Amino acid sequence: MSVLTASEQSPAAVDLGPAAALSCRECGERFPLGPVFACASCFGPLEVAYDLPSGDPEGLRRAIEAGPKNIWRYAPLLPVPADVADKPNINPGFTPLVRADRLAAELGITGELYVKDDSGNPTHSFKDRVVAQAVEAARAFGFTTLSCSSTGNLAGAVGAAAARAGLRSCTFIPHDLEQGKVVMAAIYGGDVVAIEGTYDDVNRFCSELIGDPLGEGWGFVNVNLRPYYAEGSKTLAFEICEQLGWRLPDQLVIPVASGSQLTKIDKGLRELIALGLVEDRPYRIFGAQAEGCAPVSRAFKEGHEVVRPVRPDTIAKSLAIGNPADGPYVLDIARRTGGAVEDVTDEEIVAAIHLLARTEGIFTETAGGVTLGVARKLIGAGALDPSLTTVVVNTGDGLKTLDAVAKTAGPTATIRPHLDSFREAGLA
Amino acid sequence: MSVLTASEQSPAAVDLGPAAALSCRECGERFPLGPVFACASCFGPLEVAYDLPSGDPEGLRRAIEAGPKNIWRYAPLLPVPADVADKPNINPGFTPLVRADRLAAELGITGELYVKDDSGNPTHSFKDRVVAQAVEAARAFGFTTLSCSSTGNLAGAVGAAAARAGLRSCTFIPHDLEQGKVVMAAIYGGDVVAIEGTYDDVNRFCSELIGDPLGEGWGFVNVNLRPYYAEGSKTLAFEICEQLGWRLPDQLVIPVASGSQLTKIDKGLRELIALGLVEDRPYRIFGAQAEGCAPVSRAFKEGHEVVRPVRPDTIAKSLAIGNPADGPYVLDIARRTGGAVEDVTDEEIVAAIHLLARTEGIFTETAGGVTLGVARKLIGAGALDPSLTTVVVNTGDGLKTLDAVAKTAGPTATIRPHLDSFREAGLA
Structure with missing residues (x-):
């Protein structure tokens, strides 16, 4: 090779x-x-x-907070030169951590629920x-x-x-x-x-x-x-904790394709603890896959330490990696932190896309539907504690996977341009 | 009525x-x-x-800078309650002001050129x-x-x-x-x-x-x-000046549909001056339209004070308002500030979309192509001074108007999965 x-x-x-x-x-x-x-x-x-x-977590925290409003505020923790912010780069990050009270209510979550919404990045x-x-x-x-x-x-x-x-x-x-x-x-x-x-x-x-x-x-x-x-995914962990007021969430739900993102978010959280930027206390990491490409979820449920490759068949194409390189590390992290790996069907993915849009005004791609769908399933199964602080990571944008919802998102009614016709539609 | x-x-x-x-x-x-x-x-x-x-511009500036990283940092200057940031809202804004050196070089701009990139807003x-x-x-x-x-x-x-x-x-x-x-x-x-x-x-x-x-x-x-x-468009002016270090740009190029946005950006700039948040000095505002819907541009060129409605026919559909309500105010602002209103063809719009993507990695919708295309035309005509600080406003996202570039953005080559086939393509 x-x-x-x-x-x-x-x-x-x-x-x-x-x-x-x-x-x-x-x-x-x-x-x-x-x-x-x-x-x-x-x-x-x-x-x-x-x-x-x-040795100086307070000084580091202040330096980060005074930094640019993108991932380069964390330059001291990334494999980049100190003057990175002065070079031409796409400068992603510092995307919104959305407090999702209406979604929480629908899911029966009584603690704080947040969506880390990465659809605002330069290429969404x-x-x-x-x-x-x-x-x-x-x-x-x-x-x-x-x-x-x-x-x-x-x-x-x-x-x-x-x-x-x-x-x-x-x-x-x-x-x-x-x-x-x-x-x-x-x-x-x-x-x-x-x-x-x-x-x-x-x-x-x-x-x-x-x-x-x-x-x-x-x-x-x-x-x-x-x-x-791969280190770039650590910035999701950094931002989530900073946006929570330098606090670890109790639970995170993260999509799994190659598994690299989940693995690096865990690495980022551990670095923040080691640096004294957040309190050292337990957190639980949950991985999300589509049923049509769920090799890691299957291995988790079957108690395996290795991941058997599968042939993907799901609408969640950006997660459709049948032989995920970091699968074993995902299994390890889910087990070590007391989390889990779960999967949902294509129908559950579409339902979750609609749920997130309807409750929080966030239009996610199919991968986001996987993550939220799994969160919903884990709450139903009692694996995710609804009383704790939970973060669901939305990694993409619905505009890129329009086909997934084209059949279920259309006009409520079609009318002639007259009040009578609107009255007949019964929407007033 | x-x-x-x-x-x-x-x-x-x-x-x-x-x-x-x-x-x-x-x-x-x-x-x-x-x-x-x-x-x-x-x-x-x-x-x-x-x-x-x-009476206290320094205090106001500090309060703004300590505010949320979205439009609500300007809540004291907007028609919203003081606790607006605590209510569930979509929280747009504080989008990147991108220093566009590579674009400037292609356009022959020797001063500072920036793109205010609003494609990062929640619905882009x-x-x-x-x-x-x-x-x-x-x-x-x-x-x-x-x-x-x-x-x-x-x-x-x-x-x-x-x-x-x-x-x-x-x-x-x-x-x-x-x-x-x-x-x-x-x-x-x-x-x-x-x-x-x-x-x-x-x-x-x-x-x-x-x-x-x-x-x-x-x-x-x-x-x-x-x-x-309409007041929401003022936040574009506020952000541009804050991101320039509380400084007015010399020149702004802004798309014109109804004309409301351009009018309110001017209002926002004047408010910042009146509040003492930026120095009071001249700036010039330029309006951009598509040739297929250019009623304001035409009125500007013909020296009229009123705008004669047109029937739109352009690929820039989000700017296709044939009877723009704020047209007369746009004319007034362009003339008062020493700016202009100009228009470009559909071909120039597409060329400008490609130019912005190729030089700065920003994929804009047709409206952004109009704005950049007009900026380019104004430089060629000597109306825009290339030695000054210029801001071009990008109001939307290319993912929403894919059809405009579908014919001109495709694979460079199609090959078989072998090195020989790649070698023949001559791309290495």
Whole structure:
């Protein structure tokens, strides 16, 4: 397999702020920072290890609060240079944490319920958070082309971020995507390559390309830049706690595709505790999947520690990863924190999309329907405590998955432009 | 004509913060606050008059900066109660002011160029700003149903805001809208009534409904709540100046549909000057229209003071108002400030959408293409000074007008999933 492992890398003096090294999540071996993602010893996934600021949590908190109103307020906790906010980047984050009282009432939640709404990011999904980190890593390693394999959303985020940063982009998508996603991928002027095959074929092709001279100078955000990219999800944890007044929520419900987001939110929470920015007390993390692609949920319920791959078949396409790389870590976190992993049907996804829109005015994509649908199911099952403070993470935007609700969201009535006709409709 | 004029209203003790009265923009006569929009004496349009805080600009500035990261930080300058941030509302605003150096370079702008990007609002257009004000006015006047006539975007914003606020909504749209806009209008669970007719028919129907007992208890955001609603656009002026470090830009380019937004941005700038929050110095305001609906631009060029209605025919549908209510005020502001009103073709609109996406990673709707296209044209004509600080206002999101670029934003190449096939494409 043509993956770049850490041993192939020459140590270079890159400035990625507090990022000190890459460390293997399996065996713990450390490697210098570089565009690599697999341990040279055990092929485990690499993640960023930090020299984090210590000893003055109050000073750190004040510095964060005085920072920019985007993810770069947390630059001291991310693999980015200290002057990151002065460089052209897409600057996502600091999206609303919406107090959802009307939704809580419908769900029977008596504690505080919040929706962390990431649809306000530049390309309207949480992907902007992770891609923004990859841009800085690409600059640090001297890459001039930003790339990815994508089912659409990520290609749009990469295209936008590369355009803002003045990098070239070349993204790879399956040839049969919906027009809206193709437009979103191509509008930013980078190259978009449609591949005759499935998303798996696209992925396999990108792995080959990274190992070939053709791919030299290319930073694949979700492959050779993955350790840096993935850290972006920590900012969801940081923002949630800051927006709660530097307080941990009791419970979080998070969608699971590759599992990276959930894993990194947990990492972010643990970092805040270690830094003394929030009180050290228990929290519970719940993972959400669609029944049509629920390998992690199934493993959780069956008590397994490994995840058996599945062939996805669900309307929640942005969560449709049948062989999730971080699945075992998700299982571990759910079990360690006293959470769970659950799944819902496509019908429950659509119902949850409508529920969130009707109660809170938030139009989420199918992935958000999965997350809220699972939250609802977990309350019904008694797994989620309705008296505690709960945060549901909405990672995307309904405008990108219109088809899912096209049949169930239409006019109440069609009338002639006369008061009599309106009267007959019985809506006054 | 069944409009509610001020004389029909009984004075009530409503708390809309610093809003003191309604005053006629034509004859200056003042009326008590109420759900009315036309002067009882001369039928001129009413606008909100304030008792604004005075004497301590530094204190006001500090209070604003310590406020919530949305439009309610400016609550002391808006027709809303002081505790507005504690009520359920859609909370738009404080969207990014993007420093656009790469765009500036392409346009030959040597001064500072910024894009005020309102696509990050909850329903991805500036409409959330105005609807949020209307929600508070509806509460103050005891309305239980929020309504509007709309070509789509406004219906979505009203539906979302009503859902969050716990109000009923019933919006009216033409029967032949694009599916995406219908879904956006209906998803929030309010009633959506499709009317067999044009947008003009929808408008006429709504005017009839307001005067009929059927419409009792209904707040039409863009009719009987219009004076309050329109004030929301001032927050664009407030945010731009605050984000520039409490500084006026030299030049602003703003789209013109009804003309309300441009008029209120000017009002907001003048209020900041009067309050001592920014230095009193000249600024120039430029209006942008599509050639296929350019009644104000035409009147400006021909030196007229009135605007002759046109029949719209342009891809910039959200700006397609052939008989703009605030057209004469736009002409007045452009002339008074030394600005201009200009228009661009549909082809120039599409080119500008691509330009903004390619240089800054911002995907705007057709209205944004109009604004940037006009900015580009004005620079070419020497009307916009390229050495000054310029702000271009982006009011919406490209995801809502995909059709405009569907033909020009597609894959660069389609390949088989093999390196040879990629090599042949010549993209490496």
